[in-house]
Amino acid sequence: MSQLIFDHVHKRYGDTVALDGVSLEVEAGEVFGLLGPNGAGKTTLIRILMDVIRPDRGTISLFGQRHRRSHLERVGYLPEERGLYVKHKVLEVMTYLGALKGLRRAEARRRSLAWLERLELAHTARWKIERLSKGMSQKVQIAASLLGDPELAVLDEPFSGLDPVNVRLVETLIEERRAAGHATILSTHQMDRVEALCDRVAMIHRGRRVVYGPVGEVRRRYSLPEVRIESPDPLPALPGVERSAREGDGAYRLLLAGDVEPQAVLAELVRQGVRVDRFERVLAPMEDIFIRVVEGA
């Protein structure tokens, strides 16, 4: 079931077109990567979802109904341009934001303490925000956005400022959300995180949706017909292979002719008695796809 549907959404600021008929859907229980270069229109799209700004045209459906402000109680939001009341205590701010999201004050406080415990920040509950390190502050903000256990969470650059241990922690949180059937929109420039976490992606460029689909499918779509083979034996000449090269670790990288399936190459190797330790289709990394799309390749 689609938790969120953008249907031909348009938005412009003065003479600048921020969104030009963007359509996309986010399903329940998936991690959806919202990608694009700076100024592409991602933040505008998110702000429209959060009803911070209104679209010029197009419709948005949330949880199977036409977008209404009351639906936002079920949406968590970590904006890119974010901050907290630096002169206030951590627990006060989290409780306030939880209460603002519709939780009862006592419940917001209880959940805040539980989240701080989970993020190993229980000792900071009575600290002023200004005393937190950048990473700590980042984790508090993520916790505040997920306090209400939202069915849909929008996390804009959640990994910025985090060390590898905390990156792993946030990844775990996102994976737990997926396991619980909750949808997460992940907006990030860290393409390795997209590959590791996202089920589907959409890339926005100059206000238009230029890439859209499951991560694996997108990567296959933008990949050359290449296979990578690890073998203790030298590879014989194979039909349908246009180019062969050795990589640093001794593996072979073969560029296939357009109409040749990788399975045919594997079958030929087996037929010729070549021992194969590893055989895989080489998929283009998301980072390459990102750069190719943005540079118009």
Add this chain to the structure above:
Amino acid sequence: MARINKIGVVTRFELESTVKRPGYLIATFGMPLFLLLYAGLVSIPAYFMTKKESEPQVFGIVDRAAVLGLEGSVQAAAIEVPPEVAAVLEATGQQQVLAQALGGDAGSVFRPYADEAAARRALAGGEIAAYYLLAEDYLATGRADVYFAADASWDTKGARGALERLLVEGLLADRLPPELAARVKRPIAASKSFTVAADGTVQPRDKLSRILGVAVPLGFTILLFISTMISAGYLIQGTAVEKENKVVEVLLAAADPDEILLGKLLGLGGAGLLQITVWLSMVLAAGIFFAGTLAALGVELPWFAFMLAPPFFVAAYFFIGSLILGTGSLGKNLKEIQQFSMIWSLLPALPMFFLGVLMTEPNGVLGKVLTWIPFSTPMAVVLRMTLEPEGIAWWEIGGSFLLMLAATWFAIRLGARLFRVGLLLGGARPRWREVLRQARLSA
């Protein structure tokens, strides 16, 4: 439609955040404490001085002219004050204060001495503070010299006033009939002032009560105006905090701009109100202290104007506060926010600039025009109601209040839209065309 629970959450947070601030606590409770401390420090020496002066002093009298005929020590007669003043003093328990102010010698005791040598011995022995010598030719010259001890302190005073009253008593006794003697001692015993109106009606004229009748409500109006401006100041600070901490987007994702705006207005307005309540309690204490005086003077306070003032000023706070929040949110930092909001803080002070004209002619053209400008409505209406209540029509009061409410509703709507636009234009300096366009889309 704004949701009450969201407004309540924002209100509570803003109120708690503000009243916990050290600056707020110092301003709210520190100032009255400072004033109390100051008053205490000032009154301690005054208390001891008064106590010292209230102890009766003994003066010697050497009556060579034989006009007093004293046979033993005598206390000077008390000062006689006009009955209307006496009533006021009695009501406020201030008889002693006036007696001190008029002469300071009401408790002086005069002790007769047969000759100057006896008086000097008493002076040297510290039995008397000073002695008066009435010359033989006193009746012709009126000469009465006073002699102090060489070691008398600089502030040792004589008892000239008390002695004069004693001499008047002595000179008149047995010389005039009692009634005439009383008139000589006090030619005007009672007097009232009246004004004669053009139609011939006569009314009591009491300048002091009239001045107080204007000054008290005027002070009250100015206090309400100051409280509105203080609360507006908190709004400016609050907007700056959110802008500088980049919290607005998180808030807007959780609540409607109208809800945030109203919550802030209520929370920060409540903080301002609390501060003014603390300060007012001091004024009230002073008011209770002087209530008897005002009542005794027959001061007629314009209670209807007093009752009208709070709703007008509450509406004014929401009206001006919404505009401050809306335009203030277009600024990037405290300095810009103050610049953008300044105009809204200045406009309500408009009647203050024309106070002279309004005092002279409260129901003139200027007063009537200012009544219908929402920025100046509260002050104009309350001033007119205070100074010349018969000159303002009921429809002017009702109509201007309705206009004030309509303007407030419009200001809240506009403020909420600008608040949203202020966020979305983020770090960039907003262009008015874009602000208007976004405000239209926010509807």
